[in-house]
Amino acid sequence: AQSVTQLDSQVPVFEEAPVELRCNYSSSVSVYLFWYVQYPNQGLQLLLKYLSGSTLVESINGFEAEFNKSQTSFHLRKPSVHISDTAEYFCAPSSGGYQKVTFGTGTKLQVIP
Amino acid sequence: GAGVSQSPSNKVTEKGKDVELRCDPISGHTALYWYRQRLGQGLEFLIYFQGNSAPDKSGLPSDRFSAERTGESVSTLTIQRTQQEDSAVYLCASSLGPVGTTTSYEQYFGPGTRLTVT
Numbered sequence: 001a002q003s004v005t006q007l008d009s010q011v012p013v014f015e016e017a018p019v020e021l022r023c024n025y026s027s028s029v030s031v032y033l034f035w036y037v038q039y040p041n042q043g044l045q046l047l048l049k050y051l052s053g054s055t056l057v058e059s060i061n062g063f064e065a066e067f068n069k070s071q072t073s074f075h076l077r078k079p080s081v082h083i084s085d086t087a088e089y090f091c092a093p094s095s096g097g098y099q100k101v102t103f104g105t106g107t108k109l110q111v112i113p
Numbered sequence: 114g115a116g117v118s119q120s121p122s123n124k125v126t127e128k129g130k131d132v133e134l135r136c137d138p139i140s141g142h143t144a145l146y147w148y149r150q151r152l153g154q155g156l157e158f159l160i161y162f163q164g165n166s167a168p169d170k171s172g173l174p175s176d177r178f179s180a181e182r183t184g185e186s187v188s189t190l191t192i193q194r195t196q197q198e199d200s201a202v203y204l205c206a207s208s209l210g211p212v213g214t215t216t217s218y219e220q221y222f223g224p225g226t227r228l229t230v231t
Binding site for chain 1: 146148154155156158161169204206218219220222223224225
């Protein structure tokens with residue numbers, strides 16, 4: 001079974017500074033990788049995903065994540081954060097075509113003005 | 114409807130009572146999931162339905178928890194003899210399912226039901 005580790009429960013960062021939210025998973029066998037975001041008082045929504053092809057994937061709001069098979073990581077990065085990026089971010093890997101994904105414990109990103 | 118809906122949005126119940134939570138998935142979505150999110154914690158997988166296959170119940174915490182889904186439509190999560198530790202937000206999500214498209218793995222979440230057991 002797939003397992004996932006988000007080492008940082010909270011990440012404070014100043015506005016316009018870069019940020020990296022870390023995610024490591026246990027199995028690289030036919031893995032699909034997702035990042036979900038939960039903005040304050042809103043439901044969970046998909047931020048970006050890796051299914052196949054290019055190991056670097058991007059979201060429409062400037063986040064990117066890179067699938068690193070050797071390190072079993074899928075860290076989320078943004079070169080310059082905005083106040084509106086304040087949210088909780090969940091890494092969610094799945095394995096081998098099976099629809100079941102395993103959600104991490106989440107990282108709360110707090111952008112400081 | 115346009116998205117996943119859940120009802121009720123909030124439920125306060127007394128310890129020992131049974132509760133039933135409802136999820137209406139997006140029309141056409143064959144996969145349906147239930148999760149639990151306790152305050153300050155991540156998502157805890159409860160159960161997964163895929164089409165007419167037997168559900169994956171591996172995440173249900175005890176036999177007080179059960180869920181049903183009729184075909185590819187509404188699902189209900191039932192918690193019997195509620196305990197205070199059952200207090201949480203219960204989230205439902207649906208996805209298109211294994212139809213060979215790259216979008217089939219994305220889960221669409223409902224707004225959740227906040228359950229408070231007093």
